Amino acid sequence: EPEVTQTPSHQVTQMGQEVILRCVPISNHLYFYWYRQILGQKVEFLVSFYNNEISEKSEIFDDQFSVERPDGSNFTLKIRSTKLEDSAMYFCASSVDSYQPQHFGDGTRLSIL
Amino acid sequence: AQSVTQLGSHVSVSEGALVLLRCNYSSSVPPYLFWYVQYPNQGLQLLLKYTSAATLVKGINGFEAEFKKSETSFHLTKPSAHMSDAAEYFCAVSENRDDKIIFGKGTRLHILP
Numbered sequence: 001e002p003e004v005t006q007t008p009s010h011q012v013t014q015m016g017q018e019v020i021l022r023c024v025p026i027s028n029h030l031y032f033y034w035y036r037q038i039l040g041q042k043v044e045f046l047v048s049f050y051n052n053e054i055s056e057k058s059e060i061f062d063d064q065f066s067v068e069r070p071d072g073s074n075f076t077l078k079i080r081s082t083k084l085e086d087s088a089m090y091f092c093a094s095s096v097d098s099y100q101p102q103h104f105g106d107g108t109r110l111s112i113l
Numbered sequence: 114a115q116s117v118t119q120l121g122s123h124v125s126v127s128e129g130a131l132v133l134l135r136c137n138y139s140s141s142v143p144p145y146l147f148w149y150v151q152y153p154n155q156g157l158q159l160l161l162k163y164t165s166a167a168t169l170v171k172g173i174n175g176f177e178a179e180f181k182k183s184e185t186s187f188h189l190t191k192p193s194a195h196m197s198d199a200a201e202y203f204c205a206v207s208e209n210r211d212d213k214i215i216f217g218k219g220t221r222l223h224i225l226p
């Protein structure tokens with residue numbers, strides 16, 4: 001069964017550095033999402049992306065965050081200047097259309113030192 | 114605004130016993146409801162979804178959930194627990210099929226031998 005794949009599985013970065021989290025959604029999917037889960041807390045929505053633009057973003061998704069679909073397969077989340085509180089598990093999700101549920105990747109654990 | 118409340122951050126049941134994980138939702142429009150499962154060090158896997166068809170929804174691994182509008186509930190059940198069911202379970206709500214998903218805080222299910 002096709003899967004959403006995320007790389008790397010674990011990223012360690014110094015505070016203030018830029019980080020890019022990568023996702024390869026399922027190939028025929030059109031809707032893309034990023035969520036994050038701070039340790040011990042619930043999964044929180046960050047941003048949704050459709051037709052090469054952001055559809056919706058949460059309060060968490062401030063100017064330090066950006067998303068991009070640089071080619072036909074990758075969907076990236078960039079954090080420009082990381083903070084300690086950005087440490088979390090970041091999940092990418094995709095869905096084929098608005099009638100199908102979102103499929104999640106295994107996540108990237110981001111640790112900010 | 115949408116929200117989800119999961120009663121009990123930890124639930125323990127004996128192997129072979131009934132599993133009941135409680136979820137109550139709040140939504141201003143007829144909701145789409147989901148249960149996701151997260152096994153250790155893995156991503157979120159969809160167990161089942163409610164999208165205004167049958168109120169009793171059957172999912173994978175023998176789980177099912179019943180949508181009760183009068184109680185604003187969507188509790189997850191399984192008649193007989195198996196050791197492999199040990200995981201974290203998230204109830205979630207969405208107002209539109211392609212909208213962001215709002216997750217509950219999760220319930221960690223422990224299976225006792």
